[in-house]
Amino acid sequence: MVTIPETFDGHLLINGGSSNVRFENEEEKMLKSLQTDIASGDIRIKHVKAEEIDMSAKSGNLTLNEIEVEKAALHTISGDIKIDRYSGPLNADLTSGDLYAQWDKMKNGVHINVTSGDVDLKVEEEELKLDISVVSGDIRNEVRLDNIEKSGKRSLIGQKGEGEVSVNIESISGDIHIEE
Template identity: 30%
Template sequence: MKNTFSVLVAVMALATLFFILKDNTSLFTKESQSGDRVHLSDNIHHIDLSLDSSDTEVIPTDRDEVKVDIDGKGRLTLKEQGDTIDISVRHKWYEWFGFHRKSDVTVYIPRAYAHSMEIDMGSGSLVMKGESEAKRLKLDELAVEMGSGSLELRNLDTNVFEHEGSSGDMVVNTLSTQKGSVEISSGNVELKNYEGPLNGELSSGELTVSMPALKGDLNFDISSGGVKLDLPDEASFKLKGKASSGDISCSLPLEDQKVDNGDISGVSGSGKYRINVSVSSGNVDIY
């Protein structure tokens, strides 16, 4: 029994030593400094941000480099790896105790960069904006994964936009995409001035979407939660909604409208696009 206890103590001591060394030596990961930068070559097709308990702003610039400033606690890593520039902010194990754990991070990216970007947020906040609605930040693909916290995106054009959130809040203002998807386990997502097709999947939470023009098919699968969909009066679509429990409503005029035990169908305008809604429990309002 004593031998077993001694072995457990030894294993715990070695594990503790490992994490301390991992946080404080360059044997595992070289720690970058505030102000470090990486030249953006033609070979770079991915920028990946992994942020832990940080308040971050991503700013487009006219320079051909990626630069990161950090103020506060946290270990910054900025490195080029193959066709990817990796940016991460992590906190050392002992920094999780006490207050003022957050760091302020500013990431500068070239305005001309037009490939893919991935944002992985554990907590904290992030803001990324294009210069204006007329001069948007253009990306081939933008993928967002949120554990918690808040995210604000504005003035973006993408070919692919993907969001997956465990919790937290995301507000997107002025986004055009060829393929969009939002998956919410819990939390709130608001898409303002959104243009393009959209697939929405909600386990719980709220999704609010407003569109200046309907430019693609919309599909919503709701286990629980709510969806509010604000469409222009002249939108042309064919609606098909099925509700096991909950409610689907549409205040826009529909031809051949049918309502039966929570299910709803009908056509608006020419019926160019399809809106498919499946509700297990929750509410969907189309107006």
């Protein structure tokens, strides 16, 4: 266990080879940045408020719970991403892995790129603009859209409300499921 000193400047960088990382911010200190880069292992973070997070796992999973951010980038190669009780925008790139995400509050700028894997999103926003495409896989949308520009087996462009929150998902191989 590592204790963060009182003189901590708010920037936390965690690198590791073959290792697992578990970070819980029980005191809920606001971080300026949280960066992780793990070559082989899982990363779990909980109770984090940060201006920015940038997390990378190769041959490992990312698990985020109770996260509030202003900017986020998540990258996995051969690993899944699971996000629960999340508030903020998201940029996620997955190669050979699944993504599950449940938002408390979405902010504009959700971009998800998947090379091989499924995407399962639970959203509660009233104002969404969806732009989804798959090369090989299916799209299952359970969000009631007010306006649909394009709807087919491999693509969906539509809007709920004024469309203030943009959600862009691109997948080469995998299914995409979105629900309210």
